[in-house]
Amino acid sequence: MVGLVAIGAVAAVLLVGVVVLVRRPADVRRVVRWSALAITVLVAAALTPYTVDDSGAAAAYLLGVPVVAAVLPVLAQRFGRWAVIADMVAALVIAGWGLLLGLGVGVAFLPAALLLIVGVVGAGAPRQSATT
Numbered sequence: 001m002v003g004l005v006a007i008g009a010v011a012a013v014l015l016v017g018v019v020v021l022v023r024r025p026a027d028v029r030r031v032v033r034w035s036a037l038a039i040t041v042l043v044a045a046a047l048t049p050y051t052v053d054d055s056g057a058a059a060a061y062l063l064g065v066p067v068v069a070a071v072l073p074v075l076a077q078r079f080g081r082w083a084v085i086a087d088m089v090a091a092l093v094i095a096g097w098g099l100l101l102g103l104g105v106g107v108a109f110l111p112a113a114l115l116l117i118v119g120v121v122g123a124g125a126p127r128q129s130a131t132t
Helices: 002-023 028-079 082-100 105-124
Strands: none
Touching: 002 028, 002 105, 028 082, 028 105, 082 105
């Protein structure tokens, strides 16, 4: 079950990457933030029955920490320069949590963390002009 969800998360991240490369939205970071949030929420929703069966009430924080971390960049985008810091903090929290729970449900959250990291690094690179 976890493997299928992780493969789905990787596929979703690749789809976001293709959409960003093809469509070239004006605000790439905004697209990446919302996509990472959506992927994280969907992963948590898909893993909820499995995690509740396995861990009981602990499923609330096992799945809740990455979701809360993914919400922070979306909220922080209203504050300009703080949004990039929130992106990195969220990516580190999700990646750390994913590695901590890596033998269980955590591996499925790693693609969303990678998406946030690539969004920060890739969106900061200057675009080439189409006229040159």
